[in-house]
């Protein structure tokens with residue numbers, strides 16, 4: 001029911017008054033926290049916002065570690081506290097250490113382990129700063145949060161929406177793969193922008209009136225990545241457009257120590273907060289890490305065997321290139337391991353990436369094959385295992401990859417497959433400071449399930465997959481050649497023929513960047529040579545560009561930018577858009593510093609304007625729901641487009657759910673068959689029990705023991721799953737007792753259990 005106008009106006013006024021009071025109170029608390037006051041109001045809980053202005057708590061000397069532990073004790077708005085309610089009560093270490101500083105406007109260089117809650121450590125100060133400044137749509141962009149990947153940016157946006165849902169600030173997600181035109185129409189009305197560097201620069205270059213000159217707060221999530229040479233040109237161009245007087249927050253699990261990098265972002269007397277600096281390990285304590293040497297031609301066998309043995313787990317599998325991810329996903333899907341499979345890489349459309357991420361977040365058990373697009377920041381709940389089939393390019397990448405499990409207070413496990421020539425990486429990891437507690441184990445080759453010949457039959461049955469296999473082979477080797485660390489990565493040491501065979505390829509593809517003696521040519525040679533026609537009429541350098549993970553580190557940022565422009569991010573999985581179609585972004589712009597078409601007149605913030613003017617009303621004067629603006633701007637599409645998109649989402653989701661269902665049915669069927677076989681074995685075993693010799697299984701014992709759900713399942717077989725059978729089995733064992741000594745019985749039971757896996 002629409003309320004009478006009079007009442008509406010007075011309640012609006014009241015709310016504004018209340019917010020003004022609250023802001024005044026918060027400002028006073030925060031002023032008292034600044035170093036000149038010598039006191040820390042956070043050391044004791046502040047009074048409730050309803051307390052009369054001026055009743056500030058005095059307190060002990062400043063110590064971010066002492067003081068408050070709960071979000072409710074922070075001098076933040078009631079709206080933010082309400083947004084946190086339900087999910088977040090107690091602060092994590094990094095939040096306790098950094099929030100008292102960031103809320104009162106200081107620059108932060110923050111580092112803490114993966115999964116320790118850095119996102120809230122910068123989301124809260126962003127919202128609070130703009131709220132206290134009474135920021136509104138006409139004030140334009142007040143905060144920028146820059147993330148290295150689209151997926152991470154999307155995740156940050158979700159978290160911002162959650163925490164800021166009672167605020168009326170507008171926020172938008174600007175990443176490649178979305179409709180840039182409709183973004184351009186709305187971008188000037190955004191208060192908080194979450195973006196990747198490339199898309200932000202595109203708007204700075206092309207969008208009329210896009211203006212960040214009033215920016216109050218800049219956040220670089222995964223700061224070391226954003227400041228490294230892969231993004232150098234974009235980030236320098238962006239920083240050149242931002243006002244120097246601003247608050248800057250840099251966060252990462254592996255923080256940059258480069259003074260040059262820090263000088264680039266012009267930190268102003270920053271607080272260096274490294275809450276785990278004293279920690280013995282660089283990785284989460286609840287993370288158990290294993291490594292084993294696996295020849296490159298056995299890596300897929302090992303991966304297949306691992307998946308088949310961990311059917312009840314949620315597993316994240318890292319491979320180097322998009323083509324490898326596509327190949328492994330497609331062929332393993334055809335072979336149906338008995339668990340739902342998904343894949344994620346930089347060549348997929350943004351829609352598919354979002355759907356995959358949300359489905360993997362919900363699913364359990366499941367396997368997600370991915371490139372390093374998923375290595376930083378992504379927060380999938382309850383991952384049991386991180387499997388690194390391909391060696392990470394450096395220690396930082398290793399730390400971020402394994403950090404996708406054991407998040408916050410959870411446990412997790414990881415395993416790294418290293419080919420013999422990559423063994424040096426293990427030494428590097430073991431010698432790292434702070435330590436990375438990684439244990440080397442021997443694979444149990446007896447348990448290895450050969451998958452190569454099955455891949456070969458898949459390639460025969462589906463000839464179109466041969467091309468993917470070939471590209472997987474070539475792009476992987478090119479990535480190895482492009483790696484900087486030549487101690488670890490040496491393409492000439494790899495058994496190329498065996499590797500090709502292991503992918504099911506009948507012949508080893510020719511590599512033009514390796515000359516006849518197996519020596520490596522220069523990188524430019526490889527591009528110029530173009531690795532020849534790929535059969536699909538694609539320019540091979542385009543194909544190379546798809547493997548964003550590799551190139552980012554090898555090429556300078558200008559080249560990388562060219563790649564981005566040559567291959568539109570809208571492109572569907574592995575479908576390339578020809579260069580000519582990219583007229584939207586002429587190449588010369590890449591190297592130019594961004595220039596505006598026209599500059600917006602500088603906006604002034606009216607300090608007297610009460611907060612809350614951003615509330616929107618409909619024709620009947622009903623208040624529109626908070627963050628309606630966010631929802632609007634988020635998609636950047638017209639309503640019709642959005643409905644179409646949603647229909648597509650729903651259809652795609654249903655299709656994928658259908659696949660999941662089939663996978664689950666298959667899994668159940670396989671389990672039933674397995675049990676049948678076990679019963680048969682049990683019967684057979686009665687006959688020749690005495691002949692059975694129990695072998696030791698030391699090599700993979702770690703893995704087996706680690707896999708709790710599996711051992712639980714084994715127990716279930718006897719206890720509940722098939723009670724009758726269990727009873728019969730027990731009886732049979734009892735019958736045989738006089739024939740077999742107790743020790744033999746135990747050994748036989750063990751053998752039986754291990755054969756069931």
Ligand SMILES: Nc1ncnc2c1ncn2[C@@H]1O[C@H](COP(=O)(O)OP(=O)(O)OP(=O)(O)O)[C@@H](O)[C@H]1O
Nearest residue numbers: 088090091092114115116117118119253377379408
């Ligand atoms: N105070 C808190 N109480 C409960 N859960 C929290 C708290 N802070 C963060 N979390 C949860 O912990 C998980 C990890 O948080 P987050 O993604 O912010 O970690 P991170 O430090 O940014 O990790 P990474 O370095 O991998 O990016 C998330 O699921 C988040 O919801």
